[in-house]
Structure formats: structure tokens, C-alpha cells
Amino acid sequence: MEKILVGLKRVVDYNVRVRVRSDGSGVETDGVKMSINPFDEIALEEALRIKERGEAGEVIVISIGSSDVRQQLRTGLAMGADRAILVETDAQTDPLTSARILLEIIKREDPGLVLLGKQAIDNDHNQTGQMLAALWGRPQATFASELVLDGDQATVTREVDIGLESIEIDLPAVVTTDLRLNEPRYVKLPDIMKAKKKPLDQIPLADLDIEASAALNETAFAPPEERQKGIIVDDVAGLVAALQDKGLL
Amino acid sequence: MTRILLIAEHDGTSVNPSTAKCVTCASEIPDAEIHVAVLAKDGASLAGEVAGLTSVDKVIQVDNPANSYPVAAILAPQIVAIADGYSHIFGPSTTFGKDLMPRVAALLGVNQISDIMSVLGSHSFRRPIYAGNAIVTVEAPAGLPVVATVRIASYASAAGGGSASIEAASVDADIPGHTRFIELRSGKSDRPDLQTAAKVVSGGRALGSAENFDLIYKLADALGAGVGASRAAVDAGYVPNEMQVGQTGKIIAPELYIAIGISGAIQHLTGIKDAGTIVAINKDGEAPIFEIADIGLVGDLFKIVPELEAAVGAASGRE
Ligand SMILES: Cc1cc2nc3c(=O)[nH]c(=O)nc-3n(C[C@H](O)[C@H](O)[C@H](O)COP(=O)(O)OP(=O)(O)OC[C@H]3O[C@@H](n4cnc5c(N)ncnc54)[C@H](O)[C@@H]3O)c2cc1C
Numbered sequence: 001m002e003k004i005l006v007g008l009k010r011v012v013d014y015n016v017r018v019r020v021r022s023d024g025s026g027v028e029t030d031g032v033k034m035s036i037n038p039f040d041e042i043a044l045e046e047a048l049r050i051k052e053r054g055e056a057g058e059v060i061v062i063s064i065g066s067s068d069v070r071q072q073l074r075t076g077l078a079m080g081a082d083r084a085i086l087v088e089t090d091a092q093t094d095p096l097t098s099a100r101i102l103l104e105i106i107k108r109e110d111p112g113l114v115l116l117g118k119q120a121i122d123n124d125h126n127q128t129g130q131m132l133a134a135l136w137g138r139p140q141a142t143f144a145s146e147l148v149l150d151g152d153q154a155t156v157t158r159e160v161d162i163g164l165e166s167i168e169i170d171l172p173a174v175v176t177t178d179l180r181l182n183e184p185r186y187v188k189l190p191d192i193m194k195a196k197k198k199p200l201d202q203i204p205l206a207d208l209d210i211e212a213s214a215a216l217n218e219t220a221f222a223p224p225e226e227r228q229k230g231i232i233v234d235d236v237a238g239l240v241a242a243l244q245d246k247g248l249l
Numbered sequence: 250m251t252r253i254l255l256i257a258e259h260d261g262t263s264v265n266p267s268t269a270k271c272v273t274c275a276s277e278i279p280d281a282e283i284h285v286a287v288l289a290k291d292g293a294s295l296a297g298e299v300a301g302l303t304s305v306d307k308v309i310q311v312d313n314p315a316n317s318y319p320v321a322a323i324l325a326p327q328i329v330a331i332a333d334g335y336s337h338i339f340g341p342s343t344t345f346g347k348d349l350m351p352r353v354a355a356l357l358g359v360n361q362i363s364d365i366m367s368v369l370g371s372h373s374f375r376r377p378i379y380a381g382n383a384i385v386t387v388e389a390p391a392g393l394p395v396v397a398t399v400r401i402a403s404y405a406s407a408a409g410g411g412s413a414s415i416e417a418a419s420v421d422a423d424i425p426g427h428t429r430f431i432e433l434r435s436g437k438s439d440r441p442d443l444q445t446a447a448k449v450v451s452g453g454r455a456l457g458s459a460e461n462f463d464l465i466y467k468l469a470d471a472l473g474a475g476v477g478a479s480r481a482a483v484d485a486g487y488v489p490n491e492m493q494v495g496q497t498g499k500i501i502a503p504e505l506y507i508a509i510g511i512s513g514a515i516q517h518l519t520g521i522k523d524a525g526t527i528v529a530i531n532k533d534g535e536a537p538i539f540e541i542a543d544i545g546l547v548g549d550l551f552k553i554v555p556e557l558e559a560a561v562g563a564a565s566g567r568e
Contacts, residue, residue: 095360121379122379124377126363130348138427140352142321160344163433164490168429216360216387222384230539233546236560244564
């Protein structure tokens with residue numbers, strides 16, 4: 001295929017212990033380390049491997065967000081993507097709007113495959129890929145742990161609750177990645193330098209003529225309920241006694 | 250009028266326990282009429298099973314040979330075809346519902362509320378974000394269908410004893426041929442199902458091999474428990490993927506959870522926060538798992554676990 005489109009979202013790094021602002025207005029993101037959503041990194045790695053096997057010509061990374069997101073797109077270019085597209089907006093787009101934006105880009109680029117992470121680790125929505133596939137009227141293969149391309153078809157192994165499911169899909173299609181699809185490569189310094197010369201297109205969201213969606217209104221944020229501090233027992237006998245105490249043995 | 254359409258999850262033979270949990274969530278919405286759609290190849294006995302859940306008012310049976318396996322692209326247009334007149338359309342936040350419901354939402358032109366953990370009103374819900382490190386209150390716009398998935402660990406199962414009517418629906422929808430089910434590989438196990446077990450024993454990277462994981466299975470069997478694992482244990486190939494507990498694996502709420510050789514990364518903890526009692530066995534007294542454990546035991550699992558298994562056997566009157 002000619003092109004693979006990969007979505008990259010800028011999120012709070014997975015190692016950060018996220019806290020709710022004391023006034024409940026949201027989650028503290030000031031001064032917090034930001035990274036590419038880990039599932040999206042896996043999506044990009046998969047696209048790069050497909051290209052390196054000679055099964056695709058070009059890997060395009062796309063993100064939606066403020067100009068800060070260029071940083072993550074540059075990382076994507078340094079990993080090996082050929083070019084990047086930033087759909088620029090300062091607003092947080094909801095999954096339906098993100099899907100509509102991606103569809104607009106698909107119409108321009110006509111990719112043979114779209115790879116997205118199965119969920120972003122900030123909102124944990126797990127929606128955008130499925131929504132995009134629906135709007136596009138194309139197959140979706142979510143939670144992929146193996147992807148084998150075969151001409152205008154692909155076989156995808158999906159991680160489902162009861163095990164592993166295989167499906168066959170016609171291309172073009174949307175595939176969303178699970179953790180065990182691959183292990184993303186590390187970016188090397190010379191690649192970061194090279195990435196600076198790769199094209200990064202910025203398209204203002206207003207230029208795309210996207211239908212407005214009725215967004216969900218997030219009205220309050222709270223920290224989760226804390227669990228009570230527990231006890232430490234000295235040995236197995238102590239553990240058994242504590243469990244019996246609670247009626248669990 | 251509040252009318253809720255729930256999408257039943259099943260494997261063609263029996264209804265998944267997630268369905269009864271969705272019913273409980275739906276029944277918390279004030280003055281709601283609850284209908285459950287069973288999309289199957291031949292859904293008669295499945296529909297009968299669902300009709301027995303209390304609070305269910307009607308079961309809609311949609312039979313079609315294309316529904317032999319749950320393929321989102323095939324099910325979604327059928328659900329949209331029967332969605333008219335419903336104010337809410339809910340499915341479980343299992344891999345089945347996570348795959349399917351956003352496709353339904355997009356076809357209906359709305360956003361989805363993922364992982365409802367509590368109902369505040371007909372259009373107001375709470376859900377976890379950032380791996381459960383924050384809980385957000387979400388208001389859905391009035392006048393549009395509310396499409397949502399239900400975080401099943403937050404709900405008890407609806408009781409039996411109901412007697413809803415069953416209606417067969419013939420659905421006029423374009424069923425695409427572009428997505429074809431091939432096979433499902435699942436490690437059959439006689440142990441309690443991880444997602445619904447009252448007790449769960451999980452092992453982590455510390456087990457070191459698939460063979461050593463036998464220690465976990467033996468303890469689980471002595472307790473009558475289901476078995477789970479950390480991502481590291483799955484990645485290392487000690488156990489299959491369906492055993493992963495956490496943000497991106499299964500979210501569970503057993504009465505007893507025993508974490509063995511698991512450090513307690515936030516992504517793991519988010520999967521067990523609703524457990525009744527958490528026990529941690531870890532040789533590192535500083536491991537974060539001890540911050541949320543109700544009962545902690547510091548030491549070498551290879552010594553402790555066999556001892557514990559013997560003690561549990563003795564305590565429950567078995568050899
Ligand atoms: C996007 C993303 C999603 C993720 N999703 C999940 C998820 O869903 N579930 C999940 O579990 N993880 C998830 N992770 C991974 C998570 O961050 C941790 O890496 C993982 O949980 C660690 O597994 P572990 O506790 O088994 O291993 P480790 O962190 O290596 O811990 C092993 C523990 O065993 C102890 N130990 C070692 N030897 C012994 C012994 N002999 N006796 C007793 N104790 C011993 C050590 O002290 C240590 O605490 C995710 C990560 C990312 C980035």
C-alpha cells in the first residue's frame with residue numbers, strides 16, 4: 001500500500017502520578033512530563049515495521065492539538081515516520097470530533113491502513129478508532145496483538161476477555177493496538193537531528209469544516225476514594241489468622 | 250420517557266455475567282424502562298435467560314446467521330436499526346462492549362460515556378480517568394441518545410426471578426461483508442472466571458517462569474480462587490493475555506485479592522481498587538503494593554506461597 005496513517009496523542013507520561021487540582025477543576029498538567037500515548041507509539045512502531053518490510057511506501061503521523069504537540073510529532077518523525085500533520089486547536093477535542101477530523105485527513109491522504117492506539121491513557125475513552133471506522137464505513141480491528149497484511153486484506157489477532165480472536169478484514173481499515181503488538185524502538189540522537197528536516201504540516205482546525213458534536217460536559221473532578229491503611233503481618237500464620245478474622249478463610 | 254436499551258453479551262450458548270451487571274446500573278436510572286437486545290444466530294434460550302433478570306421489562310431477540318460471532322461492524326448497524334425511541338443505549342465495558350459501543354455511538358452521531366461507575370441522574374454519571382487516579386462527573390447533552398459502557402466491577406449482578414416478555418424483531422440493516430471472524434483461541438480452565446470470581450490470586454514478574462506460576466495455580470485451587478497476573482507476567486509469557494489485571498487488562502472486584510510478587514504499578518492497581526480485601530506478598534517492604542494492601546507480608550514468595558497453600562488446605566479441612 002502507498003500510505004499508512006498513524007495517530008499520535010500527547011498525554012501525561014505514564015510514569016507521572018496524576019493528581020486532581022485542589023479546586024476540582026481538572027487534573028494538574030502544569031509542569032508535568034508529556035509524552036506520546038504509549039499505545040500510539042506501538043501503532044507507529046507497527047507502521048514502521050510494515051514499511052521496512054516493503055509493504056508500505058510512506059508513514060504519516062497525525063495529531064490534533066495545540067502547537068505544543070509538535071514535540072510529540074517530532075519524536076514520531078525521529079522514530080522514522082516520513083512526515084507529520086498537526087490539526088491545530090487549543091480546545092480538547094472529544095472522540096467523535098477527533099474521528100471526524102481523522103476522516104477528513106483520510107479523504108485527503110487516502111491511506112491503505114490507519115493505525116491508532118486502543119485508548120489514550122489520559123481520558124481512557126477507548127473510542128476514537130471504532131468511531132472513525134464507523135464514520136468511514138470500514139472494518140475495525142481493535143486491541144490488536146498481531147497484524148499480518150496480505151494484499152488488500154489483513155488478518156488481525158485481537159486480545160479479548162476470553163483469549164485471542166482472529167479476524168480477517170478488507171483494507172483500508174482501522175486497526176487499534178494493544179500492548180503486546182510490538183516493543184517500540186528507542187529514538188537515536190542523529191535521528192532527532194534528521195527529523196527536524198522532515199515536513200510537518202500545520203492545518204488550523206477551522207480550515208477543515210468539521211461538524212460540531214454535542215460534547216459531554218465534564219463538570220467536576222475528584223480524587224478516587226482512598227483505601228484504609230492496612231496491617232503488616234509477620235508470617236504465614238499471621239496472614240491466615242488475619243484472613244480468618246475477616247471471614248475470608 | 251426514559252427507555253434504556255442494553256446490549257447483551259453472550260457466547261452463543263450462555264449470557265455473560267456482564268449483562269446482569271449492566272442491568273443493575275441501568276436500574277439506578279430513575280423511572281426507566283429497561284429493554285435488553287440479544288443479537289445472536291439463534292437467541293431463543295439466551296433471550297429466556299435474560300428475561301429472568303429482575304428489572305428487565307422486555308427482551309428483544311434479533312436472530313441472524315451473521316450474529317454467530319460478535320463482530321462490531323456487523324452488530325452496530327443492527328443496533329442502530331432498533332435504537333429508535335430509546336433515550337439510553339448501554340453495553341458492558343468488556344472487550345465486547347468496548348469494541349462495539351463506540352461504533353454504535355458514532356453511527357448515532359454522539360460521543361460515548363465510557364466506564365460508568367456511578368449514576369447521578371438520567372444524564373449525569375461518574376467515570377474514572379487517568380487509570381483511576383481521578384474521577385470525573387460527566388453530563389450528557391439532553392435530547393440526544395446517551396450511549397455508554399458500564400464498568401462492570403462497579404456493579405453487583407441483577408437478581409433472577411424476573412419474567413420479562415420476549416419479542417422477536419426483524420431488523421432491516423446493511424450487514425457488511427468486510428470483516429470476517431476466523432477463530433477464537435481461549436485457554437479453557439475449570440477455575441473460577443477471573444472477572445466474577447469471589448477470590449483471585451495473581452502473580453507477577455517475580456514468578457520468573459511459566460513453570461513457577463504453578464505455585465500460584467496451586468494456591469488458587471486451595472482457595473477456590475480465580476487466577477490473574479500483572480502485565481509483566483503476561484509479557485514474559487508465563488501466562489496468557491486474558492489473565493492480565495489492570496488499566497489495560499481486566500478491572501476486577503473480588504472479595505479477596507492476593508498479589509504475589511507484584512510491585513503495584515498504578516496501571517495494575519487501577520484494576521483492583523474495588524477489591525474487598527487486598528493481600529500483598531512481596532520481598533520488598535517498600536513496594537508500592539503495600540500502600541493499598543489491607544494485609545501485607547514481606548518475604549520470599551517461593552518460601553511463603555507453599556506454606557500458605559498448606560495452611561489454607563489445613564484451615565479449610567482439606568489435605
Ligand atoms: C500503557 C500501559 C499500560 C499498562 N497496563 C498494565 C495493566 O493493565 N496491568 C499491569 O499489571 N501492568 C500494566 N502496565 C505495566 C506496569 O506499569 C508495570 O510494569 C507492571 O505492572 C509490573 O509488573 P510486576 O509488578 O509483575 O513486575 P515488577 O514491577 O518487576 O515487580 C516485581 C515485584 O516482585 C517482587 N519480587 C521479586 N522477587 C520476589 C520474591 N522472590 N518474593 C517476593 N517478591 C518478589 C519485587 O520486589 C517487585 O516488587 C502498563 C504499563 C503501561 C505503560
